[in-house]
Amino acid sequence: MLAKLRLLSAVVLALTLPLLTNAFVVDRDAARITLPVFKRVNMTSTANLLEIDQARAKALRARAERQYQADSPPKDPVTDKIVSYVARVGVGSPLTFFDLIVDTGSSNIWAGARSLLYVPKGSPQYQGPVAVTYGSGSFAGTEYGSTITLSPDSPAISQSIGSARLAMGFNSVDGIFGIGPANLTLGSLPFSPNVSIPTVTDNLYDQGFITNKLIGISFEPTTNLSNPNGELTFGYTNPDKYTGILNDVPITSTNPSSKYVGINQTTTYGTESLPILANTAGIVDTGTTLIMFASGAFSAYKAATNAMSDSATGLLKIVPGDYAQLESLFFEIGGFKYELTANGQTWPRALNTVIGGQADGIYLAFGDLGSSSSEGLRQSEQSSGLCYNPLHERY
Template identity: 50%
Template sequence: MFPAASLLTTLLLALSIAASPVEIRNSPITLPIARRLNTSGGSINILQHDQSRAAALKNVGENTLNRRTGSIAVTNDAVGYIAAVGVGSPATTYNLIVDTGSSNTWVGAGTAYVKTSTSVDTGEPVEVTYGSGSFSGTEYTDTVTLGSGLTITAQSIGVAATSTGFTGVDGIIGIGPLDLTEGTLTDEPDTTIPTVTDNLYSQGIISEIVVGISFEPTTTETDTNGELTFGGTDATKYTGDIAYTPLTTTYPASYYWGINESITYGTTTILSETAGIVDTGTTLILIATNAFSEYQSATGATLDRETGLLRITTTQYDALEDLNFNIGSNTYALTANAQIWPRALNTYLGGSANYIYLVVNSIGTPSGEGLDFINGYTFLERFYSVFDTTNSQVGFATTAYTDATTN
């Protein structure tokens, strides 16, 4: 049991951050997440970033040597999902990408690291190479502040001396599995680094190593449309019950938040049950090349040269059937509106305001390779998700936005 004062402090923190009260289950801590389109270099190429990320994710799992030399999944810097995190005492606030596909937390890409009385230089070199970016520098331990004053002590923080591929953000808060940190301390290739979630648990702040994530569809360039909950779930963000499925044992999806699923378009199976991952750092829904061909044929979509996305006509949109993700004994259906990119944001892709683009695309390899799909942000904005390390499972629930017409 937690002391009453500690529980009250956590409750007040959650209420002060969230728009509405949260379900108190194992003292959850909530942080808002803001979606941000990175348009500093003009229009964004989401497909290119997502496919680069997918290739890096598969490469890490398939090549142990790369993993031990610090090569992990690319962060998609075309679309970032940002949490404000304090580091140090007094705290400096850093805007960090929330990433379930990597596990190191680091700062310094934008705002420089500010040393305070709580900063401890471990002297350990740290390096992570992402698919289209990287950082290298020194490991520190420091106080990390989530929200209004709740702190984690002695959290490992990478302080970037150099970084590439990150614009408009300060770094990453990694909430992937612990093993993804192995090899990122370059002088200690067999060492793992406790994640923020691990330390919340070990320091008695939460009683389960669980992260709940809520996203909501948005049609604006920047929008605080998400919530990250440590240690529990927020019952105001989903409807019905959360259904859980065990983590996959299939390699290389098993390195990440990997699950087994099949996909049907209407009643037609386009991807037989196989392993893939759930990932906040991927924007689109990526599926094996053979499934993508089936989906394109079934929808009648054409490939748009400007964006790389599938494009459909208004008539084809009206005829779209549900895209069903069959996970365990449950089916999660993306409606026609959930399968398209927000039309109000078409020009940010370099596309036409008058076109309709689909958010399903190719992962770049055929099925049967152990990581055959990625359920990215465009899936997660329609379903509440729970990443449960304690019980080795991922959970999903419907939300008020599952069937909404927003795009």
């Protein structure tokens, strides 16, 4: 897993599913399915970015521990995510296309947020009610057996799809394209709470379209509000999207991060290796925007950077003089060390006003998770201790 380095032209993450600790081998002759991904910024959102990611972290913990009722939406949903990474997916036959948020922190696929009571075309197979609660909203509806198409030249894949009759918090997209582990679907079928739903990666593999349960995720830096410069690859990794080698690291055994794409890592700051976070578990989550540190680590990072809390955005803010002194963050993951440069730690200035900040302000893309590192889930697009969000770029 690669940290987001500003020296690289792209961010690349390779995931093997099911989540095993043994090394994987990429078969260059395997079937290759590529799905374009683009960033979408919600200009109408008034939600606080930090609050959204904190709410998501709570929902992730609850889902892993199955401490919520699948058919009960959150009492105080945080709506309208500011930054999303979206793929256009075709459903049914003839095809209906939907813009779905790419999410490694969940595994259900559903549509209908902007066109409720959607029923897949063709001959969908009724499978019963379905519901999922997210930190940024929820949906409830009906699960159908249908087909999906991931690109114009890819085959139709048999896939279970949720059709929303109620959706909150997804006004700017049509639904979710969950690509996490299949166990995250447990509890989403109220009448069959112990039954999981095969993911798109499972079905691609089982139906013979790919020979490796492998997902590649890449996203190139951009300052545009919407830009189709990312991609998902199934069954292979695109060698044009990275330099060097992709390192294989084991999934953490620490709960609840182990239920997701979880990693153990140690975080230090600067050339003096100032401790920020001792070896601990976090998750890879494309659905989280910020780098969310556990409270102790967040305080250490805030002090190291001489940052101030900004009430308008919920982020840390530094003055130009402090930015000139800002050093790199280093993440040691699976024996490999990755550097996040000073520029990589800042929120894109072109998007400052989108989050309620000053146009010329310098904001750090980190948040306080509001929990201790002993909980086993530090979440962020890169963090919680560190949650790596492979699609969120910095400038």
